[in-house]
Amino acid sequence: MVLHIPFQVPYMGRILLYIIAIPVLLVVLAALLIPLLVNEEKLISIAASQLQDKTGAELTVSGPVSLSLFPRLGLEMADVRIDAPDSRASLQAGELGTGLAVMPLLRGSVEIDSVNLRDLTITTVAQAGAAAAGMSTADLSDAELDALYAKRRSARETGKSGAGAGAALALPLALNVARLSIENARLLTVDEDGSTLSTVILENLSASDLNTAGRPVPMTALVRLPGADSGEDLVMDINGEFRPNLEAGSVSVTRLDIDTTGLTQRPLNAHIEGSVDINAQVADLTLAFTVDQMLGNGSLRYAAFESPQIDAELSVNEFNPALLALAGPDAAAQAEPSAEAGPITLPYDALRSIDTAARLSLDRVVIDQHVLSNVTASLRAKDGKLTLKPVKGKLHDGDIDFSAELNARYNPATLRTQGSVENLDIASAVRALRTPVAASGRAGLDWEISATGDSTDALVASLTGPIRLRTDSVTVAGVNAQRQFCQAVALVNQESLTATFQPDTVFSELEADINLADGQARLDPLSASLPALGLTGNGTLDLTAKDFSASIRATIRDTVGLDPACRVNERLADLRWPVECEGNLADEPGSWCRVDTREILKDLAEGEVRRTVEKEAGKLLQKMLGGDSKRDKQ
Numbered sequence: 001m002v003l004h005i006p007f008q009v010p011y012m013g014r015i016l017l018y019i020i021a022i023p024v025l026l027v028v029l030a031a032l033l034i035p036l037l038v039n040e041e042k043l044i045s046i047a048a049s050q051l052q053d054k055t056g057a058e059l060t061v062s063g064p065v066s067l068s069l070f071p072r073l074g075l076e077m078a079d080v081r082i083d084a085p086d087s088r089a090s091l092q093a094g095e096l097g098t099g100l101a102v103m104p105l106l107r108g109s110v111e112i113d114s115v116n117l118r119d120l121t122i123t124t125v126a127q128a129g130a131a132a133a134g135m136s137t138a139d140l141s142d143a144e145l146d147a148l149y150a151k152r153r154s155a156r157e158t159g160k161s162g163a164g165a166g167a168a169l170a171l172p173l174a175l176n177v178a179r180l181s182i183e184n185a186r187l188l189t190v191d192e193d194g195s196t197l198s199t200v201i202l203e204n205l206s207a208s209d210l211n212t213a214g215r216p217v218p219m220t221a222l223v224r225l226p227g228a229d230s231g232e233d234l235v236m237d238i239n240g241e242f243r244p245n246l247e248a249g250s251v252s253v254t255r256l257d258i259d260t261t262g263l264t265q266r267p268l269n270a271h272i273e274g275s276v277d278i279n280a281q282v283a284d285l286t287l288a289f290t291v292d293q294m295l296g297n298g299s300l301r302y303a304a305f306e307s308p309q310i311d312a313e314l315s316v317n318e319f320n321p322a323l324l325a326l327a328g329p330d331a332a333a334q335a336e337p338s339a340e341a342g343p344i345t346l347p348y349d350a351l352r353s354i355d356t357a358a359r360l361s362l363d364r365v366v367i368d369q370h371v372l373s374n375v376t377a378s379l380r381a382k383d384g385k386l387t388l389k390p391v392k393g394k395l396h397d398g399d400i401d402f403s404a405e406l407n408a409r410y411n412p413a414t415l416r417t418q419g420s421v422e423n424l425d426i427a428s429a430v431r432a433l434r435t436p437v438a439a440s441g442r443a444g445l446d447w448e449i450s451a452t453g454d455s456t457d458a459l460v461a462s463l464t465g466p467i468r469l470r471t472d473s474v475t476v477a478g479v480n481a482q483r484q485f486c487q488a489v490a491l492v493n494q495e496s497l498t499a500t501f502q503p504d505t506v507f508s509e510l511e512a513d514i515n516l517a518d519g520q521a522r523l524d525p526l527s528a529s530l531p532a533l534g535l536t537g538n539g540t541l542d543l544t545a546k547d548f549s550a551s552i553r554a555t556i557r558d559t560v561g562l563d564p565a566c567r568v569n570e571r572l573a574d575l576r577w578p579v580e581c582e583g584n585l586a587d588e589p590g591s592w593c594r595v596d597t598r599e600i601l602k603d604l605a606e607g608e609v610r611r612t613v614e615k616e617a618g619k620l621l622q623k624m625l626g627g628d629s630k631r632d633k634q
Contacts, residue, residue, distance in 0.1 A: 058082070058085075059081070059082055060081040060082075060083075061077050061079065061081075062079035062081070063078025064076075064077075064078050065077050065078075074097060074099040076095070077096045077097065078094065078095055079094065080092070080096045081093075087125070089122070089125065090122075090123050091121070091123075092120065092121045093117055093118070093120050094118050095116065096116075096118075097114075097116045097117075098114065098115050098116075099113040114177075114178060114180075115177050115180045116181045116182075117181070118183045119183070121185075122186070123189075123190060124187075124188070124189050125189075125192065126190065126191060126197055136349060137349050138411065138454075142411075145352075145409065145410055145411075149383045149409075153307075156304075156306070177209075178208060178209060178210075179207075179208050180205070180207045180208070180210060181204075181205070182202060182204065183204050184203065185202035185205075186200075187199070187200040199226050200224075200225060202221065202222075203224055204220075204221065204222050205219070205220070206219065206221070207220075210244075212244055212245065213245070214244070215243065216241050216242075216243055216254065217241065217243065218241050219239075219241070219242070221236075222235070222236070222238070223235070223238065224236075232262045233262050234260065234261075234262040234263055236258055236259070237258070237259040239256075240254075240256035241254045241255045242254060242256075246278070249279045251275070252276075253273055253274050253275065253276065253285065255271075255273065256272040256273070257269070257270070266292040268289060269289060269291075270288070270289040271287065271288045271289070272287045273286050273287075281304035282302065283303075284299075285299065285302070287299070293317075293318060294319065295316070295317045295318075296315065296316040296317070297314070298315055299312065300312045300313075307355055307382065308355050308356050308357040308380075308381075309355040310356040310358075311356075311357045311358075312357070314359075314361070315360075315362075316360070316361070316362045317362075318363060318364040318365075318366065319366070320365075344455055345455050346408060346413055348408055348411070348413075351386065351413075352383060352409070354381040354386070355383075356379065356380075356382075357380050357381075358379040359376075359377075359379075360375070360377045360378070360379065361375070361376055362377075362393075363375075368432070369431070369432035369433075370395070370396070370429075370432045371432075372393045372395050373394045374394050376392050376393065377390070377391040383409055384413075385405065385408070386406045386407075386408070387403075387404075387405045388404045389403035389405075390403050391403065396424050396425045396429045397428060398422055398424030398444075399421065399423060400419065401419055401420055402417060402419020402420070403417065403419060404416070405417070412453050412458070413452070413453065414451070414452050415449075415450065415451040415452075415459055417449050417450075418448040419446070420444070420445060420446035420447070421443075421445045421446075422444050423442055424444065424445065425442065426439050426442060427440040429443075433585070435585050436586070437476065437477075437478075438477035438478060439475060439476045440474070440477075441471055441474035441475060442472045442473065443470065443471045443472070444469075444471075445467060445469055445470075446467070447466065447467040449463055449464065449516060450464055460519065460544060461518070461543075461544070462519075463543065466516075467513075467516065468513055468514070469510075469512045469513075469514060470511050471511065473506075473507075473508075474506075474510045475504050475506045475507070476507070476589065477503065478504065478588075478589055479503075479505055479589050479592075480502060480503060480504060481530060481533060481535075482530065482532055482533060482562055483497075484593070484595055485533060485556060485595055486559065488577065488595040489559065489566045489567075489568060490563070493565055493567065495564075495565035496565060497563045497566065498563060498564065499562060499563035501562075501563075506530060506531075508529045508530055509527070509528060510527075510528045510529075511528070512526045512527070513525060516543070519542065519543050520540050520543060522538065522540050523538055523539045523540070523550065525537070525538060526538055526539060531562075532556060532561075533555070533556060534554065535552050535553070535554050536552065536553055537550055537552030537553055538550065539551065539552075539581065546584050546585040546586065547582075547584050548584070549582040550581040550582070550593075551578070551579075551580060552579040552581065553576040553577065553578060553579070554577040554578075554595075555576060555577070556568050577595060579593050579594070579595055580594060581593035
């Protein structure tokens with residue numbers, strides 16, 4: 001049996017709600033027609049014609065239809081298809097059925113015993129604004145992006161001024177369904193060309209006592225979002241209870257527990273309570289969540305037609321970005337960039353779709369081995385621009401205060417950040433860098449940096465701006481700069497060192513002005529002071545490879561207390577001793593620098609020749625001017 005019957009419904013974006021109502025209305029009409037003893041085909045035809053004034057879509061039933069009268073009144077249909085009149089939505093169901101309690105019908109009331117739907121595919125063609133939200137934006141021009149943002153704002157205003165969702169919810173809820181069951185439902189959103197924009201799989205949903213009078217409605221659901229590029233699926237196991245009050249146009253969420261896997265490396269568990277304004281599509285919620293050792297709580301407001309759409313205030317005991325990585329080793333391996341694949345482009349589509357404001361309080365933030373504590377921050381994200389301002393907290397026992405803005409509104413993205421760290425513990429910072437260098441002391445940094453690029457690598461390579469470093473009482477363990485210089489002096493003096501030097505270098509002053517450009521950090525000037533030595537120079541550090549080189553000139557002052565062989569006479573004191581440094585931050589620091597003794601000996605030899613020539617030239621000039629020959633002989 002194949003029937004094509006037109007009927008009209010509101011926009012089929014809410015078709016999932018109406019598929020509950022359609023079989024219910026059919027079976028209600030069937031109950032009224034029982035005295036006629038019509039057959040199933042006639043029942044479908046009559047019922048559909050009765051619905052014609054309320055619908056505009058086409059109903060096709062290709063499978064068998066069965067009507068049962070006792071012990072309950074039931075209507076079962078197979079291979080059902082519903083197409084919206086504007087061709088923007090369709091539903092296909094393997095099985096669709098409804099059962100009514102018989103005895104209440106005899107009393108003139110309708111009590112729906114069950115609504116069962118199985119093997120559903122619901123396809124919706126996205127509206128222009130929604131389709132734009134799912135489109136790729138990476139290659140759009142500035143004008144096209146401006147048009148996209150304007151279209152989204154217009155869609156939001158149109159939705160806000162349009163009819164709410166209350167009417168859509170009222171019909172199925174007002175029927176007082178005792179038990180609703182949906183199995184194996186697939187919700188597809190496609191563009192005008194039929195390409196899939198999103199897929200949601202509702203593996204099962206069960207709810208009981210659907211009503212509008214504020215009674216509790218227990219429900220469970222298992223939702224799956226397929227992972228991209230064979231990544232792990234996002235799965236949400238939902239168990240909760242809500243109280244719908246359609247007269248007030250609201251739903252009270254008394255309890256909603258969601259266990260999520262596939263979003264983080266460890267399962268995320270959330271507990272939600274609050275209220276939903278159905279007509280305005282606004283939810284005001286409180287939530288608590290856990291991910292492994294991370295605990296959080298706070299409030300969240302979702303407003304479908306407002307900006308920001310999400311407004312949150314959250315407190316978290318510990319935040320680790322690693323927890324938000326793709327779950328599982330296989331997915332993580334796929335997320336790792338390869339040399340062949342090249343740099344990973346910034347997630348422009350996601351950045352440009354977020355409309356969020358958040359105020360955050362975090363006890364600890366763990367980034368690699370670096371730990372920020374007592375962090376407060378405010379976030380605003382809209383139309384591709386993400387702003388963190390201000391961010392305050394403790395970093396390696398120092399006080400950090402900075403702001404940052406990633407502007408991905410247009411291509412390419414720009415990054416700007418400025419701030420400072422005061423009284424930072426150098427020992428803690430160096431340990432976190434995992435280098436063989438052991439150092440201690442205190443440091444202060446301030447910076448003003450910008451970058452431009454379409455990937456993380458491009459942003460790092462284009463970093464520009466100044467960083468100022470100032471330190472106090474810095475000690476570098478495992479290398480003694482005075483000993484290295486004294487070895488060079490002793491060689492010039494043709495003597496050997498006899499004193500024992502401490503194993504470390506203690507700086508009384510260490511400062512640097514660092515300028516970032518072209519993927520490198522240039523230190524110019526770099527200056528340092530330590531007993532008997534003064535150092536000035538410049539150098540470069542490759543930000544990606546961590547290779548560095550530096551040229552330093554040292555001035556040797558009073559070295560009497562260091563070693564007898566390290567004494568500096570007038571000739572040596574005038575020299576600027578060259579020190580050449582190069583290596584990688586992963587190397588042992590003892591191999592980084594060497595004093596260029598050969599150049600020192602060359603300078604000394606040139607100095608002796610110069611003094612000899614000056615002396616002889618002076619004698620010649622004196623004779624030419626009639627100097628004292630006797631004194632000359634003496």
